[in-house]
Amino acid sequence: MSDLENGTGGQHNREQTQQNLIEATGRVILRNGFSALGINSIASEAGVSKVLIYRYFGDLNGLLKAYVMSRDYLLSQGLDKLGNSEMPVAQLLKSVISEQIRHLRSNPELQEILRWELVVKNEVTDYVDQIREQQSVAMLEKLKKQYPSAEFDVEVIASLLSSGIYYLVLRSGTTSLFNNINIASDEGWSRIEKTIDSLIDLLLTLVMNGNKK
């Protein structure tokens, strides 16, 4: 009665059905975004009765909660690296940024979640919010402790960079040109990365000099 001792496989398997619904949710989101998301579309995508959504998840929000929690999209992007690594700071920061770009660009479902967060506020988006806020703030704290700067507002600079990346990636879903930059191609993004790298170098040397004085 407890967990996995059900051997039928096909039907009459609650866990499997739940998983099926969660993954169907992902597919519908991937196909149409959150706007066209609904009980009916998910149930039909899963090939299952929508009653089961209500029975197992309470309502659509419950299912979305389970869906979001089943994905670890925005977890541990180089958080552990920082502070434990042997790399020089500049290189470390660059790799964190580069990884963030790669991660976001290669995860369309995450992109849809971010779009959703821009439009809707509810308990599910609040949950996602909270996780990312925790993680990025923790990372920034480490950075600030190791490389304090009196002249530059590290939090704001990091936020502007992250936000810029966010927006450009999300925007690349509906257009390919932003200020003549091809945000839909790898070339465009390596151009962006390169520029961010030089910015990091520049700022970092300033911080170093400022600290030495």
Place this chain on the structure above:
Amino acid sequence: MSDLENGTGGQHNREQTQQNLIEATGRVILRNGFSALGINSIASEAGVSKVLIYRYFGDLNGLLKAYVMSRDYLLSQGLDKLGNSEMPVAQLLKSVISEQIRHLRSNPELQEILRWELVVKNEVTDYVDQIREQQSVAMLEKLKKQYPSAEFDVEVIASLLSSGIYYLVLRSGTTSLFNNINIASDEGWSRIEKTIDSLIDLLLTLVMNGNKK
């Protein structure tokens, strides 16, 4: 038969009804965003039959097109300033950025349009796209000509700044904290502005030195 020689005022006035529908569209967008936008909601908001939307605008897209074209939200934000002004460049760029922030933050309808552009691609969003792309590219061209930099990719830096501002403003609609920055308050935004200002100063001095050498 031509234009405005209709004196009844109340009913049976096509132009007035059209304007009524366009402004009702704005109110519905302001209230619920583009997701909840529909023929029925707009017609009911305007207090008018939805048949008139089809008759006068063809379909919802036609009405949205008329709505978007009736707003000049993203026009002439300091485009003319650049190149004609007597201000020093640094100050000029700062004022352009500052104006962009103020403009976007104080126009919730524009924010909704930007959210819409992130989610939907159609002829209307393409139209908005095209306008902004034209304007910002023209502005960047002027800037590049007057202050060419071999070491920095001006377009990318400007795009990252704009995009960052975009994202943070849009994000402030559903949350108030981003990396511990209060993006819902004037204080948070003056903090952001101040940081951008120092960035501009820094980059500009580098460009100057690079050019003198």
Place this chain on the structure above:
DNA sequence: TTTTGATGTTACCGAATAGTTACATACTTT
């Protein structure tokens, strides 16, 4: 005055929505 065309509303259609009730099937326990 009568006719014509534009402006407007009401009422309807089929499809899709969220949510519920009633019933069927299959497995577990007694």
Place this chain on the structure above:
DNA sequence: AAAGTATGTAACTATTCGGTAACATCAAAA
């Protein structure tokens, strides 16, 4: 084997959606 329980589906309600057809009202032209 029988009873009970968990898993599943089909069918139904009520509402809302976009879209259309039929009808009413008003103003200007013949």
